Amino acid sequence: MTINARLSELTDAQLIDLYPSILKELKVRGIIRTNNLIGELGEHLAANAYNSNPKLHKLQLNLKSTKNIDATSHKGERYAIKATSGNGTGVFASLPTEDDGKVYFEYLIVVRFNKDYTLDAIYELTWDQFLMYRKMKPPENKWNLPITEAVKVAAKRIV
Structure with missing residues (x-):
């Protein structure tokens, strides 16, 4: 059964x-550290995908209170991780709305789930790619990343 x-x-x-x-x-x-099930599963799946692939950087998940970054590579590179089952990420709540010239993370990992919450894909974008494709999301007036065909083509597909 x-x-x-x-x-x-x-x-x-x-x-x-x-x-x-x-x-x-x-x-x-x-597997998770908080009750944010989808976000936590995304972080767990991303870390597992990177850590099980010898061609990718090994990732260590950061403390939940770390602003803007969810993981750090063994080389010290900062990764933001967003999980979604829709056509865009949630907002990046702590990123400023005005460009200040600072790099807040080197890479963005997007974990995309199907509507039944099975894994669809994991994408990696650089900070510069994030800046290129991000959009301001009303009414929050915060940045998010729409998952468009252009983003999928530009991103490095991990899974």
């Missing part, structure tokens, strides 16, 4: 009650 078949036998209340248990177990296993 598959897990999906067993899940279909649960009542609505039983199914809902599984969610906190799943979050707790994901934390115990070190």
Whole structure:
């Protein structure tokens, strides 16, 4: 019997009650560190993809309180990681809206999920590529990155 078949036998209340248990177990296993499930899964999958590929830099996930960057390579390069199941990333809340000439991360990793939250792709963009393709997202008036065909072509596809 598959897990999906067993899940279909649960009542609505039983199914809902599984969610906190799943979050707790994901934390115990070190897969996630907060309750931001999609963002944390994206970081976990990105780090695993990089660390299991000898052609890519090894990544160490940063403390959750680190501004603008989610991981650092063994060479000291800073990586922002965004996970999405849509056509754009969430906003980059701590990046200034006006260009100040500073580089806030060397690379952006975009982990894209399908609508059923299976992994679609992992893309890597440089800071300069991020600057080229980013858009101001209303009403937040913060930067985000639309996942357009041009972005997919320009980015380095990791997975």
